[in-house]
Amino acid sequence: MTQPRPMPKVRSLACPNCGGTVEVRGLGRTLTVVCIQCLSVLDATTPSLQVIEQFRAKERFRPLIPLGTRGKLDGVLYEAIGMQVREMTADGVAYHWSEYVLFNPYRGFRYLTEYNGHWNLVTVLQALPLATMRGTRPIANFMGATYRHFQDYQAATIYVMGEFPWRVHVGESVKCDDFIAPPRMLSREQTDGETVWSLGEYTPGAVIWKSFGLRGSPPSAAGVFANQPSPAAGRVVTAWKRFLVWVAILIFIQFTAMLFHAGATVFSQRYSFTQQTAGTHENSFVTGVFELPGRICDVEVKVNTDLDNNWAYFNLALINADTSDAYDFSRQVSYYHGRDSDGVWTEGGSKASVVLPSIPPGRYYLRVEPEMDTTAARSAVNSMRYQIEVIRDVTTWPFFFIGVVLLLIPAIWTTIRSGSFEQKRWAESDYSGGG
Amino acid sequence: MSRPAGNCPNCGAPVEFQFSSAVQTTCPYCHSILVRQDVDLKKVGEVADLPPEISPIQLLTEGIYKSKSFRVVGRIIYQYELGYWNEWHCITHQGESLWLSDAMAEYAVSALVKPTKPLPDPGNAYRGARVEWNSASFEITSINRARYLGVEGELPFEYWDKSEMVFADLRNGSAQFGTIDYSESPPLLFIGEFVSFDSLGLRNIREFEGW
Numbered sequence: 001m002t003q004p005r006p007m008p009k010v011r012s013l014a015c016p017n018c019g020g021t022v023e024v025r026g027l028g029r030t031l032t033v034v035c036i037q038c039l040s041v042l043d044a045t046t047p048s049l050q051v052i053e054q055f056r057a058k059e060r061f062r063p064l065i066p067l068g069t070r071g072k073l074d075g076v077l078y079e080a081i082g083m084q085v086r087e088m089t090a091d092g093v094a095y096h097w098s099e100y101v102l103f104n105p106y107r108g109f110r111y112l113t114e115y116n117g118h119w120n121l122v123t124v125l126q127a128l129p130l131a132t133m134r135g136t137r138p139i140a141n142f143m144g145a146t147y148r149h150f151q152d153y154q155a156a157t158i159y160v161m162g163e164f165p166w167r168v169h170v171g172e173s174v175k176c177d178d179f180i181a182p183p184r185m186l187s188r189e190q191t192d193g194e195t196v197w198s199l200g201e202y203t204p205g206a207v208i209w210k211s212f213g214l215r216g217s218p219p220s221a222a223g224v225f226a227n228q229p230s231p232a233a234g235r236v237v238t239a240w241k242r243f244l245v246w247v248a249i250l251i252f253i254q255f256t257a258m259l260f261h262a263g264a265t266v267f268s269q270r271y272s273f274t275q276q277t278a279g280t281h282e283n284s285f286v287t288g289v290f291e292l293p294g295r296i297c298d299v300e301v302k303v304n305t306d307l308d309n310n311w312a313y314f315n316l317a318l319i320n321a322d323t324s325d326a327y328d329f330s331r332q333v334s335y336y337h338g339r340d341s342d343g344v345w346t347e348g349g350s351k352a353s354v355v356l357p358s359i360p361p362g363r364y365y366l367r368v369e370p371e372m373d374t375t376a377a378r379s380a381v382n383s384m385r386y387q388i389e390v391i392r393d394v395t396t397w398p399f400f401f402i403g404v405v406l407l408l409i410p411a412i413w414t415t416i417r418s419g420s421f422e423q424k425r426w427a428e429s430d431y432s433g434g435g
Numbered sequence: 436m437s438r439p440a441g442n443c444p445n446c447g448a449p450v451e452f453q454f455s456s457a458v459q460t461t462c463p464y465c466h467s468i469l470v471r472q473d474v475d476l477k478k479v480g481e482v483a484d485l486p487p488e489i490s491p492i493q494l495l496t497e498g499i500y501k502s503k504s505f506r507v508v509g510r511i512i513y514q515y516e517l518g519y520w521n522e523w524h525c526i527t528h529q530g531e532s533l534w535l536s537d538a539m540a541e542y543a544v545s546a547l548v549k550p551t552k553p554l555p556d557p558g559n560a561y562r563g564a565r566v567e568w569n570s571a572s573f574e575i576t577s578i579n580r581a582r583y584l585g586v587e588g589e590l591p592f593e594y595w596d597k598s599e600m601v602f603a604d605l606r607n608g609s610a611q612f613g614t615i616d617y618s619e620s621p622p623l624l625f626i627g628e629f630v631s632f633d634s635l636g637l638r639n640i641r642e643f644e645g646w
Contacts, residue, residue: 029539194576
């Protein structure tokens with residue numbers, strides 16, 4: 001088989017019906033051969049090519065792979081020797097597809113099916129898949145994989161040409177069931193006499209074109225085919241895995257940041273305050289200057305009070321001692337508690353905290369203006385003790401959460417795309433209600 | 436492996452046996468079917484014209500199955516609904532008989548085995564019936580009526596006066612394979628497995644022009 005290949009040996013015979021030339025390429029394996037001139041099906045096992053039947057065709061189909069063309073698939077050279085067109089009806093609409101017979105005298109037969117530009121390379125199975133049920137739906141188990149039932153239909157042969165390793169019969173209809181595990185599909189064909197299982201593998205038209213050296217480009221595939229692999233297949237899992245990896249990295253960065261930067265206190269001072277009545281007094285004062293070293297970072301200002309069933313209001317400003325840039329902010333602190341018919345209750349708290357983002361380094365001081373109830377003269381209500389702390393480089397969570405959300409986008413997008421592909425796939429099945 | 440030799444009682448041509456336990460062979464010159472009786476060869480029939488050669492396997496093809504080398508020494512050829520079907524009789528280097536079947540280029544290797552449970556009798560052999568052998572479980576997937584067309588070479592039993600026979604095909608979820616041959620009583624059980632052409636490493640095969 002290593003010598004240069006001569007032309008394929010083709011047996012040329014005369015059709016006993018019309019005298020036209022009938023070519024036989026399948027050596028002794030061909031059982032029936034079709035005379036395409038007079039549409040006769042001939043018995044290839046009789047030397048005289050007995051006429052088995054003549055058929056009528058509403059239209060003449062042309063094979064996309066011309067019969068007699070050879071191509072290598074799965075590393076094996078095959079010759080296309082026959083084609084049948086089959087038809088099924090669903091919801092009153094007839095669909096037809098082509099099935100090509102591929103032949104290699106040593107390795108036997110394979111088949112190619114084509115529907116709307118979708119191709120499958122098919123092998124008739126010798127082992128027996130196990131058809132069973134999962135819940136209410138039929139499934140088939142084969143070689144460790146589970147195939148989900150896609151549809152059942154009657155497949156009728158409406159047109160034949162070339163050669164077949166079986167007794168082909170135009171008009172014959174068989175009951176078929178397709179089970180899918182993309183990119184593979186198990187098909188079961190049942191006749192009275194036997195059940196034949198076959199395994200198809202989705203094959204892009206471009207691969208067929210290249211294998212058989214066909215001219216032009218393959219017809220583009222329309223819609224989503226039963227066992228067409230989803231372009232998102234595997235990517236959904238990959239996208240979510242990637243998401244988890246990045247979140248893990250974010251968490252790591254976040255905690256490392258917390259470990260290394262967490263709260264260097266740059267200023268801390270205790271004060272006491274008594275509210276004067278009728279706002280005649282200016283309550284504001286400034287603190288001493290403190291240094292915010294290093295780089296631009298977040299600064300937290302904490303106010304801890306001894307308020308008890310009382311409230312206070314703080315107007316604050318962080319002011320750069322050199323540039324006079326000021327960051328104004330304010331906080332109300334109120335803490336109440338008691339006991340009523342429902343039991344003990346508390347409201348608010350005696351502490352407040354403000355995080356000022358992205359403060360440049362430099363020398364700063366705080367302007368503080370506390371305010372309390374001006375109407376009450378009792379010292380228990382209008383005075384307090386409090387502490388102000390300034391903490392540099394506090395860890396903040398917004399960037400972490402924004403990061404998580406940004407990372408979610410591709411994962412969710414991939415999931416949705418995959419979902420819509422599966423929806424299109426199953427829309428053509430017996431289970432178009434869902435997937 | 437002894438090679439008892441003799442002469443064809445029909446045409447006098449030398450007849451050689453490669454398989455010491457061969458019971459029957461055919462004369463390569465006049466196609467007489469010869470049966471061994473003690474040291475003599477007796478002509479019991481003649482092989483009609485065999486169909487055009489379709490199998491890449493032929494007498495003296497050699498190969499390897501499960502680390503055992505084998506050589507093809509004989510065959511039985513049938514015709515059934517799906518075409519021609521060759522049962523090639525092979526002898527391993529240890530002298531065992533194996534059958535390499537080629538049914539429309541689907542290949543399987545099997546050997547005659549003793550049933551471990553009674554086989555369904557022909558009346559009870561229907562599609563879907565279960566057949567057990569040792570720990571393996573099979574389903575009858577088809578009942579084939581085959582027409583005996585002829586023999587060639589050496590066989591481990593006499594096989595020549597046949598006409599139409601019934602075979603049951605056994606399959607299961609793995610590549611295992613079985614056949615019940617109802618032409619004998621009690622029926623014969625062959626168990627083996629499907630094999631790919633390339634896995635057998637066949638040598639001395641028939642060459643097809645252009646392939």
